[in-house]
Amino acid sequence: MLRERKHCFENRCKGKDNFDNYQIISIFFRNFGFTEGTFARKCSNLFGILLAYSYLCSKIKEFMEIKKAEFTLSAPRESMCPKDNKPEYAFIGRSNVGKSSLINMLTNNKKLAKTSATPGKTLLINHFIINNEWYLVDLPGYGFAKRSKKEVQKLEQMINGYILQREQLVNVFLLIDIRLEAQKIDLDFIEWLGTSSVPFAIVFTKADKLSAAKVLQNVEAYKKVLSATWEEMPPMFVTSAEKKQGRDEILDYIEKINLELK
Numbered sequence: 735m736l737r738e739r740k741h742c743f744e745n746r747c748k749g750k751d752n753f754d755n756y757q758i759i760s761i762f763f764r765n766f767g768f769t770e771g772t773f774a775r776k777c778s779n780l781f782g783i784l785l786a787y788s789y790l791c792s793k794i795k796e797f798m799e800i801k802k803a804e805f806t807l808s809a810p811r812e813s814m815c816p817k818d819n820k821p822e823y824a825f826i827g828r829s830n831v832g833k834s835s836l837i838n839m840l841t842n843n844k845k846l847a848k849t850s851a852t853p854g855k856t857l858l859i860n861h862f863i864i865n866n867e868w869y870l871v872d873l874p875g876y877g878f879a880k881r882s883k884k885e886v887q888k889l890e891q892m893i894n895g896y897i898l899q900r901e902q903l904v905n906v907f908l909l910i911d912i913r914l915e916a917q918k919i920d921l922d923f924i925e926w927l928g929t930s931s932v933p934f935a936i937v938f939t940k941a942d943k944l945s946a947a948k949v950l951q952n953v954e955a956y957k958k959v960l961s962a963t964w965e966e967m968p969p970m971f972v973t974s975a976e977k978k979q980g981r982d983e984i985l986d987y988i989e990k991i992n993l994e995l996k
């Protein structure tokens with residue numbers, strides 16, 4: 735099982751370390767109609783390579799910006815989600831973890847996802863199209879304390895169905911409140927993602943509510959808990975919607991996977 739999980743990270747969660755500069759350059763040039771052969775001829779001297787590299791860096795910076803973020807649809811089940819085959823990145827966590835705030839922060843749009851202050855929480859699978867290129871998917875919060883058993887079952891079926899069946903789903907971002915000790919409900923969800931071979935990353939939220947030292951300490955404590963069952967840590971991001979912390983890192987991570995998928 736552990737081996738499978740490791741394999742799942744290596745294959746579908748390729749992080750920063752796995753993506754070398756040569757790969758970035760060749761993907762970029764292939765996208766612009768160059769084969770590796772012509773690329774080699776065109777950049778046959780050091781100056782050419784440096785020029786190409788600096789142009790590439792400026793392009794990547796452009797790619798990472800969110801130019802357009804629009805609500806697409808709300809679906810009650812996977813089969814009713816968009817059919818255009820774009821990569822999807824889902825965000826999930828317990829209610830009140832700061833998911834709506836994080837989505838709004840990432841997309842630079844204060845109203846895109848509903849926040850707790852707005853009555854009527856999202857109980858559907860919400861798709862937002864980003865730069866006409868990929869979908870940000872807002873899944874309902876779990877740990878539905880005030881809901882009936884039947885309602886909880888229905889929501890679980892919807893979330894599980896989407897996560898397990900959605901072929902376009904590239905990565906699940908699991909949100910965890912940085913202030914709290916590891917909660918059983920989150921650990922169970924992580925376990926389920928692992929056993930289901932679903933690639934995921936952990937996003938710690940509300941980092942501005944703690945000192946930098948305490949943030950580090952809590953991340954280390956979380957890693958220690960996970961290391962009891964995980965051979966390798968999932969990618970982790972420390973964020974604050976208030977301070978816009980972690981935005982570049984998450985968008986960078988998504989963009990690198992998107993480039994890789996092309």
Ligand code: GDP
Binds near residue numbers: 827831848939942943
């Ligand atoms: P959701 O239920 O997971 O969508 O959570 P919300 O985004 O609605 O946030 C729940 C509460 O936490 C709200 O009062 C937010 O203002 C607050 N909150 C969310 N993110 C942050 C953050 O990064 N820093 C601080 N200080 N508060 C936050």
